């Protein structure tokens with residue numbers, strides 16, 4: 001059996017299997033181009049449709065997981081998804097930092113020592129400790 005012309009590496013082509021949730025996507029019944037408006041174009045109507053879509057969550061998760069950089073997915077524009085990714089990353093960073101602060105506090109280090117260890121200011125350490133205390137209460 002010969003190798004197809006568009007497959008120079010000889011790797012058998014895998015048929016594209018769309019995710020199962022796409023079967024329930026409202027946008028399947030519409031012109032997909034509408035979800036990829038021109039720069040500066042309105043996304044208001046599209047987002048409204050997305051907000052009533054039964055697979056909105058799955059769609060957004062897919063777009064975030066796959067770094068979809070264009071169009072409206074799960075009711076969010078590319079700019080909104082970028083922002084969401086940044087915020088999520090930031091909150092994960094804060095949680096991880098506070099976990100370190102808690103661990104080092106439990107180990108008996110003072111705020112200056114923790115600040116040096118984690119390359120932050122003593123003031124930030126105190127703020128994180130206050131936040132941790134509040135969470136615990």
Ligand code: SF4
Pocket residue numbers: 025026027028035049050051053054055056057059060072073074075
């Ligand atoms: S949320 Fe919007 S883009 Fe995603 S599947 Fe539903 S209608 Fe399509």
